[in-house]
Amino acid sequence: MKRARESQALRPPAFEYQGAASEAHPAELYCEAVALEGIAARHGTPLYVYSTAMIRARLNAFAQAFRSIPYTLCYSVKANSTLGILRLVASAGVGFDVVSGGELHRVLRVSRKAASKVVFSGVGKTAAEMELALRSGILLFNIESASELQLLSATATRLKKRAAVAVRVNPDVSAKTHPYISTGLHQHKFGVPIPEAQKLYALAANQPYLEVAGVSVHIGSQITDVGSFQEALERVADLVRALRDQGHDIRYIDAGGGLGISYEGAQGDFEKQIAAYAKAVLGPLRGLSLHLLLEPGRSIVGSAGVLLTRVLYRKTNNGKRFLIVDAAMNDLLRPSLYGAYHEIVPVNRGTRETEIIDVVGPICETGDFFARDRKLPLVREGDLLAILDVGAYGSVLGSNYNTRGRAAEVIVNGARAKVIRRRESLRDQLRMEES
Numbered sequence: 278m279k280r281a282r283e284s285q286a287l288r289p290p291a292f293e294y295q296g297a298a299s300e301a302h303p304a305e306l307y308c309e310a311v312a313l314e315g316i317a318a319r320h321g322t323p324l325y326v327y328s329t330a331m332i333r334a335r336l337n338a339f340a341q342a343f344r345s346i347p348y349t350l351c352y353s354v355k356a357n358s359t360l361g362i363l364r365l366v367a368s369a370g371v372g373f374d375v376v377s378g379g380e381l382h383r384v385l386r387v388s389r390k391a392a393s394k395v396v397f398s399g400v401g402k403t404a405a406e407m408e409l410a411l412r413s414g415i416l417l418f419n420i421e422s423a424s425e426l427q428l429l430s431a432t433a434t435r436l437k438k439r440a441a442v443a444v445r446v447n448p449d450v451s452a453k454t455h456p457y458i459s460t461g462l463h464q465h466k467f468g469v470p471i472p473e474a475q476k477l478y479a480l481a482a483n484q485p486y487l488e489v490a491g492v493s494v495h496i497g498s499q500i501t502d503v504g505s506f507q508e509a510l511e512r513v514a515d516l517v518r519a520l521r522d523q524g525h526d527i528r529y530i531d532a533g534g535g536l537g538i539s540y541e542g543a544q545g546d547f548e549k550q551i552a553a554y555a556k557a558v559l560g561p562l563r564g565l566s567l568h569l570l571l572e573p574g575r576s577i578v579g580s581a582g583v584l585l586t587r588v589l590y591r592k593t594n595n596g597k598r599f600l601i602v603d604a605a606m607n608d609l610l611r612p613s614l615y616g617a618y619h620e621i622v623p624v625n626r627g628t629r630e631t632e633i634i635d636v637v638g639p640i641c642e643t644g645d646f647f648a649r650d651r652k653l654p655l656v657r658e659g660d661l662l663a664i665l666d667v668g669a670y671g672s673v674l675g676s677n678y679n680t681r682g683r684a685a686e687v688i689v690n691g692a693r694a695k696v697i698r699r700r701e702s703l704r705d706q707l708r709m710e711e712s
């Protein structure tokens with residue numbers, strides 16, 4: 278007899294359980310139309326799995342929310358820079374925000390034509406990186422200091438290439454997020470205080486190969502209080518009016534990235550969240566007649582990825598329970614680095630029985646954990662777990678600590694699963710070394 282089909286969407290439209298959960302017939306977690314247990318059996322663990330449908334849905338949500346204004350979405354490459362992800366994003370016709378020459382190379386690898394929609398951010402651009410960006414014909418340089426402006430001017434003059442510039446201002450607005458990913462206060466290294474920015478514009482306007490084109494702002498990451506965006510953009514809008522009064526041709530406002538996602542349980546309705554974000558961003562810009570640039574990273578790819586890991590051992594120390602899994606902080610650093618919360622679920626969910634347990638990796642560091650004192654369904658050694666919402670700042674922060682190869686990455690599109698980064702071998706790891 279066929280069981281009633283029952284599904285529970287964990288992260289729609291990407292990840293859902295199929296089948297009724299019972300001891301004999303566990304509900305099974307899918308990515309789109311592909312069973313995660315099958316992908317893990319085929320490609321091994323730890324394994325990153327991404328959903329094409331989720332990334333497309335998020336790109337569409339941005340397009341919908343900002344359709345009332347001329348704008349270009351520049352996906353922030355540092356959130357997830359795997360070529361397969363960049364190719365998918367590029368195929369939607371959007372641009373990119375890069376923070377290094379290496380990231381620009383990655384973008385050019387998937388699409389030469391995307392260069393005209395690239396913005397280059399970051400506090401420490403080198404002359405070589407500027408040269409690459411100038412030769413590639415990028416859209417905009419976000420300048421973060423007077424010294425950087427001088428170097429860009431000299432580099433552009435030497436190459437006889439014009440550079441469109443925006444000054445990234447530091448609006449002194451609190452992003453109300455984790456201190457490591459908050460960037461918009463004067464105590465942070467990012468941006469230029471607004472009064473000083475005015476001087477940089479005057480300086481830039483006198484350089485033969487620099488073209489003053491915009492104002493940029495980025496106040497941090499994982500921001501859930503949209504009021505912070507509004508406050509920052511009100512200050513930016515005032516600056517734009519002042520700069521225009523001084524005769525500068527400001528065409529772009531780059532509002533940065535930073536929109537947060539829900540890491541806890543049922544996803545709030547993203548459409549609602551992005552509508553609130555769009556309102557906060559667009560309100561202060563009313564009447565300014567500008568081209569808006571946005572640099573979202575996490576909100577595009579964060580919920581689109583899971584990290585699959587198998588339980589190696591169960592262990593109890595004086596009554597405290599541990600699940601030792603085959604993924605570690607070298608695969609996913611966010612819990613160790615930020616104390617970040619990631620929901621963890623069994624890929625096969627049969628029992629309703631739960632326990633309080635720590636989920637930890639094999640690395641020799643007490644900081645190597647994914648969850649502490651977490652209530653989880655009872656699982657056995659050999660069972661497969663999915664760590665959710667790891668599409669952003671997951672694989673990109675991977676390392677070889679403890680001589681562990683970096684995890685493989687797979688992208689799912691409907692019923693197809695494709696490897697976009699193979700598992701790193703020991704030979705890959707040792708290739709650069711001599712003894």
Ligand SMILES: *Cc1c(COP(=O)(O)O)cnc(C)c1O
Nearest residue numbers: 353398498534535572573574575
């Ligand atoms: C990191 C970063 C982003 C992306 O931030 P998200 O929180 O991932 O949206 C955008 N712009 C700049 C300048 C950044 O440094």
